[in-house]
Amino acid sequence: MPPFLMLREWWEERFGTELFSFLWHKQVPRHKHTIWYYLGGMTLFLFFVQIVTGILLLLYYRPTPGEAFESVQFIMTKVRFGWLIRGLHAWAANLLIFTAVLHMFSTFFLKAYRAPRELTWMSGCVSLFLFLAFGFSGYLLPWNELAFFATKVGTEMAAAVPFIGDWLLTFLRGGEEVTGATLTRFFGFHVALLPGITLLFLAIHLGLIQRQGISVPPGMDRAMHVLSYLRKHDPDAAEMWLQAAGTEPPREMRFFPNFFLRELIAWYVSLGVLATLAAFDPWELGVKADAFAPTPAGIRPEWYFLAVFQSLKLLPAKLLWIEGEQFGLLVFSAASLAWLLVPFLDRNPEGRSGRILKVVGAAVLVYLAGMTAWGWLGEEELAKLRFELYWTARALITVALTLLGLWLLIRFLQRRRGQP
């Protein structure tokens, strides 16, 4: 007997047949957008990688200002494969947020958030916010210069929150300044509080997906409902309906083993990319944090905060009657809330509101990508790029105009010669 069937028999003797019959009968819709389904699984896989590598790092890491930097240095230089484990943790954090963002936008544009999957969308959005919090708290833990000042700037923003700003700042920092107390706090958030909350939200997210099945793009679900109804009651009518509709029959594949094996391949590919990045571009440690050293130039947050960072940089000191920073945070908070409530704002996903939201979503995506690129390149690089673009465009236009002129001249001469 194959090992899998033996395992199944062993399980079913003890716990009943529900699990395997569920896996066996679960179907995944198959259509031209199926490829996007793998992003959620990849994000989940990277989250597992974070749990494993995080636990491994905990074997050596020490969360005090006197020892944090040294312990990471020890991991990087003395512990066998320490550089790899830390590299995997740091790179997976970035890839995880990247795949989560892609997953979010793919579900947004495929309108997977529409009823009855509002809570799946919301739990996913909350998980992404939690991943960002993971990134922010984890960034400080090596206690290096960049992390120290990035945390200073990042937590300072909390002070701009109306009414509870000061309280929030003290809560985050464990005092008025970023000190060892902040490090201890962030360590606690990073390894205990956030994992607990995130696991809860992921459980809700995954549970809902299992309960409701994977969403299919609008239009397709209606066809699937009609077809499954007709097939059950009148198979001939089903065929006729399909011919009349002129569409391909909605296809499905079995979750186990077909989709599961494809998912495994996606995981392997993620792991391959991750391991390559970690091996060929190890994460730097930098210089130990010194609260009394001047902030080094070119300080900026991780790429996933760059869009917010860059937007806030552009705002004037005072806007209307409130401070620029406060205004920016207000706009971003309102936008995040609106994004969270998208399923309720889109009353008619296939109609007007759906089309408007599609355009808004595309605008948001372009805005975030543009701002991130701007923040990444920096003013100087961007000016250089603009300069190059300008001269390239000018050269191209000059060449094009010259060619056009030549062509017109030739045409003119030809016509004159052709005239009697």
Place this chain on the structure above:
Amino acid sequence: MAKTVSEGGGPEQPGRRRVLGFLVGSGVMASFVSFVYPILSFVLPPESGELDADTVAAKANELAANSAKIFRMGNRPGILVRMADGNYKAFSAVCTHLNCTVQYRQREHDIWCACHNGVYNLQGGVVSGPPPKPLEEFAVHARGQDIVVTRESRT
């Protein structure tokens, strides 16, 4: 020949399938080894580098005759005994039974482990109790005002 292949796969098909299965399976297994090996290497801490350097255990006049002190030898405790005749002896202070730290008994002139009543003599040998091996002895030298204990150049 061609017919046997076309009939439900023919005899070659299972063989080819088995070879492919073997190749994929061993590839996957090999990749798993490459995941597990770094993890297993990572969990074992690197050797902290035993300190073979000289350790200053005490100052020349610190210990009276027939007394002893525990000092730090690398990451582990050592015991420096000044015997009744004024000479020094140094041992590892880690009991060879279950790693408790031993102490000097002035009345009995011996080294005693409080955990399970192990007794060593002043040569480090086991006198009574459960310890299976004698205590490791270190070399002691006087260097100026310092009493220096060394592991390697044991005499």
